[in-house]
Amino acid sequence: MWIYEKKLQYPAKVGRANVQMAKYLITQYGGPDGELAASMRYLTQRYHMPTPQAKGILTDIGTEELAHLEIIATLVYKLMDRASLEEIKAAGLGAYYADHDRGLYYVNGEGVPWTAAYIQSKGDPVADLHEDMAAEEKARATYEWLIDLSDDPDLNDTLRFLREREIVHFQRFGEALQIVHEYLDSKKYF
Amino acid sequence: MDREQLCMLKELMALEFTVLEFHLYLDTHPTDQRALMEYNSFVQQLSVLKRQYQDRYGPLTWQEPSAYPWQWINEPWPWEICYE
Amino acid sequence: MFTPNDQMRLARAYVPFQIFSKRLEPMEGLLKGTIFPELYFPYQRHKK
Ligand SMILES: [Fe+2]
Numbered sequence: 001m002w003i004y005e006k007k008l009q010y011p012a013k014v015g016r017a018n019v020q021m022a023k024y025l026i027t028q029y030g031g032p033d034g035e036l037a038a039s040m041r042y043l044t045q046r047y048h049m050p051t052p053q054a055k056g057i058l059t060d061i062g063t064e065e066l067a068h069l070e071i072i073a074t075l076v077y078k079l080m081d082r083a084s085l086e087e088i089k090a091a092g093l094g095a096y097y098a099d100h101d102r103g104l105y106y107v108n109g110e111g112v113p114w115t116a117a118y119i120q121s122k123g124d125p126v127a128d129l130h131e132d133m134a135a136e137e138k139a140r141a142t143y144e145w146l147i148d149l150s151d152d153p154d155l156n157d158t159l160r161f162l163r164e165r166e167i168v169h170f171q172r173f174g175e176a177l178q179i180v181h182e183y184l185d186s187k188k189y190f
Numbered sequence: 191m192d193r194e195q196l197c198m199l200k201e202l203m204a205l206e207f208t209v210l211e212f213h214l215y216l217d218t219h220p221t222d223q224r225a226l227m228e229y230n231s232f233v234q235q236l237s238v239l240k241r242q243y244q245d246r247y248g249p250l251t252w253q254e255p256s257a258y259p260w261q262w263i264n265e266p267w268p269w270e271i272c273y274e
Numbered sequence: 275m276f277t278p279n280d281q282m283r284l285a286r287a288y289v290p291f292q293i294f295s296k297r298l299e300p301m302e303g304l305l306k307g308t309i310f311p312e313l314y315f316p317y318q319r320h321k322k
Contacts, residue, residue, distance in 0.1 A: 005251045006262075009207065010304065011200060011273035056217040064210065074269035130287070144317050154274075160317060164307025167315055168214065174289025175218035181286065204300035211309045215294060225294045232300075 002063070009067040010161050013154040014078040019091035022079035023109060024149050028072045028162075030106030030114035033138040035072055039065035041119040041135060045128045051183050054125060054176045058132075061169050068162055073104050075158060126184070129177045133170055140166040191271055198243055199271075205236040 028034040042062030049055045080088075080102045088097050096111060106114035122128050143163035147156050191199075212229035219225060244250055248261040256262060282288060296311060303309030306316075 003251055006268060007199065007203065007250055008268045008271075009210075010203065011271075012269075013273045053218050053220065057214065060214055060217060064214075070268065077269050133287075133289075144320070147317060148319060161305075161307040163317055164314065168211070168308050168310075168313055171289065171292060171313060172214050172218055174287075175291055177287065177289065178291065179218065200301070200304075204304040207304045208297075208300040208309050211297075211303065215292070215310075219292075219294070222294055228297070 002066075008071055008074060009064070010071055010158060012071045012074045012078075012158045014075060015152040015154040017082045017087075018079050018152060018155075019083045019087045019093055021150055021152065021155065022076050022083075023091055023093055023096075024146060025072065025079065026076050026104075026107060027109040028139075028142060028146070029069065029076060029104065031108035031142075032118040033135065033142050034108070034114075035065050035069040035139075036106055036114055037118045038135055038139060039063075039069060040116070041121075042132060044119070044121050045132070048121075048123045048128070049125050049176075049180070051176075051179050053179045054129070057172050057176045061172065064165070064169075068165065071158060071162065075155065076104060077102075079155075125180045126177070129173055129180060132173045133177070136166045136170040136173065140170075191266060195247055196271075196273070198239075198246075200273075202236075202239055202243055205232060205239055208232050209236055 030036055039062050042058045042065065046055050046058035046062065049058060083102070085097070088094065088102075096105075096107075099105070108114075120128070120131055122131070140163055143159050143166065147159050147163070150156055150159070209229065209232050212225055212232065215225055216222065216229060240250065244254060248264055249256060252262070278284075292310065292312065294310070297303065297309045298306065298311060300309070306314050308314050
């Protein structure tokens with residue numbers, strides 16, 4: 001089960017309302033390399049992990065990604081909340097407004113809704129851990145492109161935090177991969 | 191949210207983050223005794239600070255006692271806080 | 275390029291294990307996104 005904590009993992013600040021950045025950033029909410037995809041990927045892959053370390057790390061990183069999802073939601077909410085309808089139209093979010101007003105929906109930057117097709121669950125722990133490491137690198141790259149697009153130091157501060165988390169996650173998945181390999185190798189000789 | 195509460199909330203975030211970092215590390219290094227000792231000591235510090243924060247400002251999670259009326263729904267919710 | 279040692283085999287990816295030695299103070303760790311200095315690789319903007 002899961003328990004909600006009524007606090008963010010990181011104090012997510014934005015300097016000013018900015019609908020254009022909200023449109024870019026929402027891909028980390030409902031896009032292919034976003035936090036929802038990350039969380040759903042790890043939490044569904046954990047059932048077929050062969051070692052306790054791998055079960056643990058997928059559970060715990062899958063849970064941390066939910067905390068990141070909440071940070072992204074907070075940023076998008078703050079970027080959009082006080083925006084005028086004119087600003088929303090100017091940023092190309094008129095179509096989004098027609099469907100959702102300023103409500104949060106799981107879409108990528110182009111408005112394509114989230115789909116389970118963004119993730120895989122191969123049932124093979126080596127293949128799945130490789131996917132997870134690639135997912136962390138893709139999320140890291142996305143945060144870098146978002147930082148390039150943004151001139152808001154407060155927003156970038158939070159994006160840098162989230163980017164660094166992807167590096168730590170990569171390291172942990174890499175360690176889990178070695179443990180899984182050693183386990184699978186040990187099973188071959190007896 | 192006043193300065194004092196915000197300051198305490200950030201301290202809480204920092205301690206909880208340290209606990210999380212050791213937690214993830216220990217998942218793949220379960221026999222690292224020094225990391226485990228540090229983890230246990232930070233868990234202790236975090237629980238003290240969490241108790242203080244919740245006694246002052248209300249529950250952060252469920253299964254916490256509540257004053258009347260039901261405190262859980264009190265605003266601000268995390269996304270409504272101005273963290274500056 | 276690095277030379278593989280005798281515990282490594284081809285067609286396999288290797289991430290070196292972290293060995294915990296030092297940590298940052300909680301607030302500094304939070305602001306950096308990790309408490310482990312050896313895992314801290316901040317982004318330098320690309321020239322584009
Ligand atoms: Fe991640």
